[in-house]
Amino acid sequence: MSARRAALVAAVVLGAAFVLVVVLRTPWTLLPDLPGGPTPPDPTAGLSPEAVTRAESFAGALRPASLASLVLGLAVSAVLGLTRLGARLVLAVARPLGGRWVWQVLLGTLALLAIGRLVTLPLAAYGEVVRHRYGLSTRSWPLWLRDVGVSLAIDAALTALGVLLLVWLVRRVPRWWWAWAAGAAAALVVVGSFLYPVVIEPAFNSFASLPAGQLRTDLLALAEENGTPVEDVLVSDASRRTTSLNAYVSGFGGTRRIVLYDTLLDRLPDDEIESIVAHELGHVATDDVLTGTLMGALGAAAAVAGLGWLLTWTPLLRRAGAESPADPRVVPLLLLLVSAGTLLATPVQNLVSRQVEARADLHALDLTNDAEAFIRMQERLATTNLSDPDPPAAWRWFFGSHPTKAQRVAFAEDWLRAGER
Template sequence: MSARRAALLVAGVLGLALVLVIALRTPWTVLAEPTGGATPVRPGAGVPAAVVDRAESFAAALRPASLASLVLGLTVSAVLALTPLGARLVRAVARPLGGGWAWQVLLGTLVLSLLGRLVTLPLSAYGEVVRHRYGLSTRSWPLWGRDVAVSTAIDAALTAVLLLALVWLARRAPRSWWAWASGGAAVLVLVGTFLYPVVVEPAFNSFQPLPAGQLRTDLLALAEESGSPAEDVLVADASRRTTALNAYVSGFGATRRIVLYDTTLDRLPDAEIESIVGHELGHVATDDYLTGTLMGALGAAAAVAALGWLLSWTPLLRRAGAESPGDPRVVPLVLFLIAVGTLVATPVQNVVSRHLEARADLHALDLTGDAQAFITMQNRLAAANLSDPAPPAAWQWFFGSHPTGPQRIAFAQDWQRLEDAG
């Protein structure tokens, strides 16, 4: 069997394994339908009309820019990958340092990543203007610039190192590089899951322990009751950047901690904070992080195997101006294929995410037993975060990682009806 066919076969097997993980670990039915049918979803119910209008206006102002940024970034990446322009750029940026293949990969990746970010920067700035206009962003422009620079630097540096390893493997093992890289991609997903809370999160927020008090005691007790003991309750200085409300659970085992946005702590009563935390603890209790990690590892491994198949197609390499997967001029093509793969995977990830989020809502309701606090909390989140109560169906299907606020409220009402019915 040729190396190209082997890569395609492995990609297919790993893709099938990914489908099985999705099928078996996604909670397709979360809650039984109450007698009399499910509660109708009523967009805007329980929220003042002015708040609904504001949320819809905010979404209408931001959505076109988001789509334009996506299309523009993909177009620029395609032009650089499928014409000689990208290959020439990779060679040119490394020439002052001798033009070695490693410098071509490292500097080429950094420059291409920076170029892609600069092209979409005006649209990102427009999005920040919109968030300021609607009171969702509190960032100063220097802080916004710093956040953009840090996130771009982290992404570009990690991508450059990974592509350096990929091209090195392709040069050392021209027939089997994709197999080694596929296994390495899966391992990196696993490692990244553990490192993200301690490496990336502190780059954007500062964290302080929640002072001793009833809320801290109740949240730690809630974690114990959920079967996911937390070591600490931290407060993130989110108000430096946003007025949005949020909380999450991060870390594993001895590093697990409950994190509250300071905006959440300031603006929500304890019962509603406990409802949010109950939801986040649900992700831990039902092993949603394990599901996400398995999906990520299998998806990354399958994608790299598919990359091995694609990069052995001579016409595609010629189109990109490269001679082989070990040629550093392949970098623009690899970046483009990663962007396309990420886009294709987005709706799949989100359909799974919406079901996992619904199950976490069920966990919060079971854990706190307080549907009214959950409903009130959802209405407050919708108002504070300017969540669109009724996004276009295609947009929600493709980009919606959570059920809409009205869907979650109807879910809580169904839960309450089932509880009342015993």
């Protein structure tokens, strides 16, 4: 069997393994069948007409810019990846340093990512203007630029190192580079999952322990009751950037901690904060992060094996102005394929995410046994975060990573009905 065909077979096998994990680990059924069927979601999710109008207005102002940014970014990537323009850029940026292949890969990747970010920057700035207009963002423009710069620097550095490793493998193991790269990609997903809480999160926020008090005691007790004790309860200085409300659990083992946005502490009563944290603890109890990491590792390995097949297709290489996968001029095409693959995978990822989030909602209801606090919390989050309670079906299908607020309130009502049986 040729190396190219072996890459295709590996991509299919790994893709099948990914699908199997998705099917087996995704919670498709959460509540028993109820008389009369599930409660139809109220499109308003119990919000006032003013709150619904404001949320819909905010979404209507932001969605076109989000779609335009997505399309524009992909179009620029396609122009650079499917013409010789990107190949020329890769050669040009490395020429002042002697033009060695290492500099072509590193500087070429950085230049391509910077161009993509600069092209969509006006749309990102417009989005920030909209968030300021609706009172959701509290960032100063210098802080916004700093966040954009830090995000780009982290993304560009990690991507450039990953691409450099891939091209190095192609040059060292010309026939079976994709197999080594697939293993490396899976390993990087696993390592990144563990390092994110201690490396990436502190780059954007500062954290301090929640002072001793009833809320801290209750949250630590909730984690113990959940069977997932935490090291600490931290408060993030999220109010420097936003007025939105959120909490999460991050880390593993000795680094596991509950993190509260500081915006929560002044705006939500303790029982609603506990409901949010119970949802996040649900992800820990059902090993959602570990399952997501496994899915990500399999998906990354399958994608790299697919690249091993695509990047040996001569017509495609010629279109990009590259001679082989070992040619640094393949970098623009590589980035395009990764972007396109990520976009195609988005609906699948979000389908799984919506089911997983619904299971975490169920866990929160079971752990706190307080559906009223859960429903009040959902209504308050929707009002404060300007969440459209019932977005268009197509948008929900493609971009929705969580059930809608209307669906979550209806789910809590069904949980109450199930408990009464």
